[in-house]
Amino acid sequence: MRSVINLIFVSLFIIWGNVVAQDAQSIVAKADAVVNAPKDQKATLTMILIDKNRNQKQRIAEFLQKGDDKRIMRFTAPADQKGIAFLGLPNDVQYLYMPAFHKVRRIASHVKNTKFAGTDFTYDDLSSFSYAKDYNAKLLSQDDQFWVLELTPKPGVNKDYGKLKMWVRKDNYYPAKVEFYDKGGNLWKVMERRQIEKVGKYWVSKEMEIKDLKEEHATIMKLENIEFDTGLPDKLFTKRYLKRAK
Structure with a gap:
């Protein structure tokens, strides 16, 4: 009788564990879906780079995205950064355009964790707006406002x-905060999404900050002039368009 009870207990524990795991993975998938809900989007980005002495540099960029796997970011100011552009395409294909060399080059896998143009966003960060396909999720805790997940x-x-x-809001599945740990288990970066509000039928964060704790550097990104579902054509997400002068 005791063996039967133990077997039932173990079976229920396994089922419960699988349910929790599935719930955690589905939460991340829903968070991805909320962030990437628009068919397409475009915005003006103001980026503020802050070093450890609190000195600041400001950059302006245009941002275009179609679906969850096509995006372009191109600096339009200041003059020494104008024209530098990043293109992310499906299957983790990425390109960089540097106006000084008049050449588009594909970003190799071994440099995708290099920072983009002095910001605290790596090339991989700029492409990884979908977490469910790359990470397994586990629910760590929850309260009235957030699910806290380990990926x-x-x-x-x-x-x-x-x-x-990752902290995911319970009211709208928006990922409000992400902590990034290195392979030694040390906290490396912290990303916070602020001013989360609904624009039309989509939730969007109008301000994002990412801090590199090792380098004591931060980048604040503010979104302005946001437009959704304008019918951006595929030809915009090409190497030819990447070189287009602004």
């Missing part, structure tokens, strides 16, 4: 981060 790279997925810790 670890799936087998075969190469990431510089050993794990992530």
Whole structure:
């Protein structure tokens, strides 16, 4: 009788564990879906770079995205940064355009964790707006406002981060905060999304800050002139368009 009870207990524990795991993974998938809900979007980005002495530099960029796997970011100011552009395409294909060399080059896998143009966003960060496909999720805790999840790279997925810790809002599934840990388990970066509000039928964060704790550097990104579902054509997300002068 005791063996039967133990067997039932173990079975229920396994089922409960699978349900929790599935719930955590579905939460991340829904968070991805909320962030990438628009068919397409475009915005003006104001980026403020802050060093450890609190000195600031400001950059302006245009941002275009179609679906969840096509995006362009191009600096339009200041003059020494104008024209530098990043293109992210499906299957983790990425390109960089540097006006000084008049050449588009593909970003190799081994440099995708390099920072983009002095910001605190790596090339991989700029492409990784979808977490469910690359990470396995586990529910750590929850309260009235947030689910707190631990994300670890799936087998075969190469990431510089050993794990992530993500706070997802319960009212709208928006990921409000992400902590990035290195492979030694040390906290490396913190990303916070602020001014989360609904624009039309979509939730959007109008201000994002990412801090690199190791380098004591931060980048604040503010979104302005946001437009959704304008019918951006595929030809905009090409190497030819990447070189277009602004």
